[in-house]
Amino acid sequence: MKENRKKADPALLEAVFNLSSDGLMICDKNGVILELNRTAERLNGFGADRMVGRNVRALVKEGHIDRSVTQEVIETRRQVSIIQYVAKSGYNLLVTGTPMFDNKGNLAYVVVNERDITLLDSMKRELEKVKKESDRIREELTDLKLLELRQGNIVAESDAMRQTLQVALKLSRTGVSNILIQGESGTGKGLLAKFIHENSARRKQSFIQINCAALPENLLEAELFGYEKGAFTGAADQGKPGLIELAAGGTLFLDEIGEMPLSVQAKILKYLDDKKLMPVGGTRYKKVDCTLVAATNRNLDRLTRERRFRLDLFHRLNTFTLSIPPLRERPEDILGLVSHLLEEYNRKYRRNGRIGHEAFEKLQAYPFPGNVRELMNIVKKAVVMSEQRSLDGVITASLGEGGGTSGMELQTGKKGFNLQLRIAALEKEILEQAAVKCGTTRQAASLLGVSQPTVVRKFRQHGIALKKDKS
Numbered sequence: 269m270k271e272n273r274k275k276a277d278p279a280l281l282e283a284v285f286n287l288s289s290d291g292l293m294i295c296d297k298n299g300v301i302l303e304l305n306r307t308a309e310r311l312n313g314f315g316a317d318r319m320v321g322r323n324v325r326a327l328v329k330e331g332h333i334d335r336s337v338t339q340e341v342i343e344t345r346r347q348v349s350i351i352q353y354v355a356k357s358g359y360n361l362l363v364t365g366t367p368m369f370d371n372k373g374n375l376a377y378v379v380v381n382e383r384d385i386t387l388l389d390s391m392k393r394e395l396e397k398v399k400k401e402s403d404r405i406r407e408e409l410t411d412l413k414l415l416e417l418r419q420g421n422i423v424a425e426s427d428a429m430r431q432t433l434q435v436a437l438k439l440s441r442t443g444v445s446n447i448l449i450q451g452e453s454g455t456g457k458g459l460l461a462k463f464i465h466e467n468s469a470r471r472k473q474s475f476i477q478i479n480c481a482a483l484p485e486n487l488l489e490a491e492l493f494g495y496e497k498g499a500f501t502g503a504a505d506q507g508k509p510g511l512i513e514l515a516a517g518g519t520l521f522l523d524e525i526g527e528m529p530l531s532v533q534a535k536i537l538k539y540l541d542d543k544k545l546m547p548v549g550g551t552r553y554k555k556v557d558c559t560l561v562a563a564t565n566r567n568l569d570r571l572t573r574e575r576r577f578r579l580d581l582f583h584r585l586n587t588f589t590l591s592i593p594p595l596r597e598r599p600e601d602i603l604g605l606v607s608h609l610l611e612e613y614n615r616k617y618r619r620n621g622r623i624g625h626e627a628f629e630k631l632q633a634y635p636f637p638g639n640v641r642e643l644m645n646i647v648k649k650a651v652v653m654s655e656q657r658s659l660d661g662v663i664t665a666s667l668g669e670g671g672g673t674s675g676m677e678l679q680t681g682k683k684g685f686n687l688q689l690r691i692a693a694l695e696k697e698i699l700e701q702a703a704v705k706c707g708t709t710r711q712a713a714s715l716l717g718v719s720q721p722t723v724v725r726k727f728r729q730h731g732i733a734l735k736k737d738k739s
Contacts, residue, residue: 291361291382295338297375299324311382313356331355337365338378345375351385360386422459423605425729426598432590436460439588440467446540448585449563451592454641457563458523460592465519470559473518476511481527489532495548512545515558525585526566526577537581595636595643600692602632602643603729609644613651621651627660632692634667696730699723703732 285292291308295301300323309315312332324336333352340348349364361382368377424430439447440463447464449457458477465475483491494510512520522528528536539545540560544553562585571577595601606623614621623631636642646666650659698716702723706712709727712734713720727733 291380293380293382295324295378295380297342297377299336299338299342299378302377308380308382311357311359311361311384312354337363337380341365341367341378342375352382358386359384422456422463423601423608425604426593426600428593429598429601432460432592433463436464436590437467439590440464443469443559444588445559446585447559447561447588447590448568449561449590449592450568451563451565452594452639453565454639455592455594456640457565457592458521460590461519461521461523461561461563464561465521465559468519468559470518474515475519475521476515476558477521477523478511479523480532481524485529485531488529489535490548492532493535493545493547494550496550507547510545510547512539512558513554513556516556517558519559519561522560522562524564524566525562526564526568526571530576530578533578533581537578537584540581540584595639599632603628603692605640605643606631606647607729609647610651613648617651619651619654620657621654621659622657623650623663624658624660627663630664630667695726696732699726699730699732703727703734707734709734 285303286305286307288305288307291305291311293301293304293308300321301319304312304316304319309319312319314332324333324338327333328336328339333354335350335352337348337350337352340350345367347364347366349362352361352363353359354361362385363383364381366379366381367375368379370376422433424433449460451457461477462475465471478488478491480488490508490510492510492512494508494513497507522536535545539556543557544555546553568577568582568586572579572582606628610621610623613619631643631646638645646663647659649666650662654662699712702712702715706715709720709723712727713723716723
């Protein structure tokens, strides 16, 4: 049964044709333009009076368009989509040509659909520009963060130390507790604990620190948990709150937790389980919430096997672990540390000491068994004791006769075999060459393929300065 459908009014079809938001064009089998709507006129920059009757090949030949979809449809006899640039209007168009065949299968017409994608291209370029700017800002923020770290006595130029700080920053912002910091004595575990506190939501509250190896068992328990009136001989009449209670809402840092007596470990574990503590001589538990950060230079895993550290407490503390590499494994940090310490001690003791390249090389090759603490003592002694502006003599004497000889050099007997030292020297040479070729740090950054803040930081590290930097 056939449906009786009324044919559309030609006037209506023409109105729809002209109101389409896409450009529409009809060409014959030879590529001659027969019809185009108003949108196509706008997109192509020509009115119908100048387009109708013209062959699309002529438009390509005259440079009005860079390619013709109609030609490609005629040649392939199938639907084709292309990106077309229109010189007069400046538009980039997504153009689709669709063939129409007669009853005998011969090509009769080509219907062309045009859509403006200039805005999309512009948005794509803008997004790429925004992404590059975002990457630049992110790198500058990273450099700024490192500058803030240096102001807080933390220097992180080595990849290992930067990775440690990135994890520490994530843990602090996440708000987790029971963080264990591992590292040799003098590596800066206390500074890292304070860094975690200062970057957490608890930074406005107290940061309480205690060295578990500094007090005997009975005093350590009283210091941590507090005591009630008359709890023991010599106790204050009014009692005393413990350090955990004083750290409420903030951070408690237990340094050298590997030295904590087993009896105190049991009470710490109880507190971590339910956030409740019992003061010495008390009868009621107190609810106290604080972030706990512990640190040790001991191998807790081995101590648990020797039954000198509780396994259950180790598991509670071992969930989030941060390791600070010893200074001998991150010689890249020595230059930044020396610069920071020299500036600090010069200001504190009103001196103007300087360290030469030779002394710095000795420092960078020295194994530093005492880590950062030993480096601090060496620089401090040099600033205070040196009678001259150059501190090289005092530093060399402090390092001893073996100073400046790395473990690898001792094994090989070859000078200058230290990998990090040679990399640093090569980096300085490349930066000096860039400084000669470039007039600004921006130009140097472009030449070296790094960001401008990185160039500025590296120039500062190696004592390189541009004579005229207008960036």
